[in-house]
Every structure is written in C-alpha cells, then in structure tokens.
Amino acid sequence: MDELVNSIQRFADKADDVTRRQLSSSLRDLSVAFESPNDTMHRIVYQPIELAITQVAVDLGIFRLLSRIEKPISAQEVAGKTGADPVLINRILRFLASFRIIAECGEGVFEASHVTKTLAEPGAQAGVGHHFYFFNPILQILPKWLKEHHYQNVSSSFDCPFQRGFNTDQPLFLWMQHQPELLGYFVPFMNDYHKGKPVWTTVARFDEQCQGWNGERPLFVDVGGGIGSQCLEFQQAAPKIAGRVILQDLQQTLDQSPTHNGIEKMTHDFFTPQPIEGAKYYYLRNILHDYPDNRCVQILNHIMSAMSSESIILINELVVPQMGAHWQATQMDLAMMCALGSMERTERQWRTLLAQAGMKITRISTYGLFMGDSLIEAVLE
C-alpha cells in the first residue's frame, strides 16, 4: 500500500493545479466510498468540533507559534508559551494533528504543516472567526427556520435565517456596518478569500475595449469594492490605460481601506443612483451573489442609468455548472442563502437575471475551472 500512496504522491508532485484538484476530488470520492457507517457518522456529526477547536487554536496563537519556529515543539512548551493548561494543550494539539491541521512528529511533539501555515495568516484567521462567530448562530436555527417556512426556497434579504440568528430585521450588510468585531473578521476574510485563485484580468479585454479612451473620463468603477484589492488588480493589468479608478463602498468598509495611489474612494450605496456617469467599466465582484434577483435588478438598474453606449458592466462571479457542481460552490450557494437569501447562479440563471434587468450578456469567460469563477460582460440592450 505504501508504494501505491507514494506513487500518487509522486504523480501529484508533478501535476499542474487543475490535475491536482481533479486528483484531490477523486481521492475524496474514494475516501467516502470506503467509509463504514461509523466513519460516516463521525465525518458528519462531529464536524462542528473542527471549527470550534480551530478557533481556540487561533485564540491561543498556536498556528502562528508553530509556523514561526523552525523545529518541532512539545505540548509542554506550547502550554508554557500560551499560558494554558498543559493537559488541555496536549489534547488540542493531538486533535489538530489527527485532522492534519498540524503535524505530529513524536510523542507529544508537533510542528507546522502547510495547513498550519495557511491558518497562521491573518486573512485565514479572520475567515475562521467569521464562520465561527457569524455562521454558527445562523446554522443553529436553519433546520427550524426552514421547517417553519414550509421548506420554501429562501429568496429575501430581509427574511432569512440570518435575521433570526441575530435577532434583527435589517439586511446583513447594513446590520454588519454596526458590528465592528464581525466586520473586522469579514473584511479581511473577503480580501483574502480569492488569494491564490485564478485571476479574472487574464480573460479581460482591456486593450481592445479601451482603444482611444479619453483619460479624463472615469475608467473603472468598483461598485461595492471592499477595501480596493480589485482596483489594484485592474491598475496592474491595465497600467497604460488612462482614466479615473474609483472605489465605491459603504463608509465603514471604506474606513478599513488603505489609501492607494490613483484610486479615488467614494462612499456610495449601490441601492441609490450611481453618481459616476459614463464610465468605461462598472465592476462588481461578489455583489450580485449577495442578493436575490429582484434586488440585483435594482442594483443593475441604478448602474444602467449612469451607463453610456460605451460602458460595460463586468460581473465577476461563479457560474455554477448545471450538473456536477463543485462542493465548494454548493457550500457557498447555501451560505449565501442562509445569510443573505441569495444564491450562486448557473449560466441560465445569469442570463435570466440580466435579461430581466434589461441588459445583454456579450461574453462569459470562465477562468476558474473547478469552481466556475467567471467574468460576465454585459452592455445595455
């Protein structure tokens, strides 16, 4: 068996990213196929413990500690550095090692693995906090909520499990603007979420579409752009095209954004008329997947009123295949449903939505093959 495992490892070492992901998916299928009933129960019912213990390890600084030191460290030493009970620390480290979150290299001795190093990064730690503190309360009430709603699809931003979980009647993003701790998890997590993933600018057609563009005019408006990573990505991909680059978001989010050269920050609520008229690009990444169709139409209509015949809307979102969707895409779809009453869309659903708004899709370029990350280009009908 060792030989078999080694040969898979050698194959994976030489494989490109797409092949490695396909291999990982096949190994996952195999692993489930080999499960005993008991294994199945353990995999599913004890799942919440993994996130909770990961949060504890973040709180104790265990991932950073293990990633910083060059050699293995004993549970006793970890206890000394964190101030926690050595017996408790040993149990936590043993758990993390058994889930391959850290590596066990001897009795009571541990070191960082590549997973540990990922979890030592601030964005990943924010992601752990976001899911533990924000998603857990919502998931707790999901089954009851769906039962009470007679298992109807969730499609309202104002009435989804999130509102019940946090005892509010506001939609998520407005509510979160006044939750500094949760916003402090969400913003860096969002910013980090796309790290290492394929990049949308590789399929964009800036040179072709911007020929003769007057540099005095707005070039790129990032609507609900967060802290500006996408404006930066645009600037890097199109350094020679002149024009204003504008980052729009709600004030509390912009407050978390550093100042960047050549990027104008503008407070703007995308449910109100778009103040920048006639820009070449209006870019939306992970905005429309936050809303059900009727609210997306409102967002799009506000942008459309500001567009000229030369303007293009760039929508950077998942296009979920009709069949065989990746588990990370389906996970995201249901997360969107619980928190926002929204969804990840298939190509058919995107076409229906944009037609409803009065827009024409001119191109869909899928650049992230496994989850279906795509750039949708649309213009006025």
Ligand SMILES: C[S@@+](CC[C@H](N)C(=O)[O-])C[C@H]1O[C@@H](n2cnc3c(N)ncnc32)[C@H](O)[C@@H]1O
């Ligand atoms: C899922 S995040 C996406 C951020 C950014 N587009 C990205 O891809 O990194 C959604 C963003 O929409 C912003 N947002 C939510 N409601 C908004 C509104 N009504 N007007 C403007 N921005 C809003 C949030 O502050 C957040 O930055």
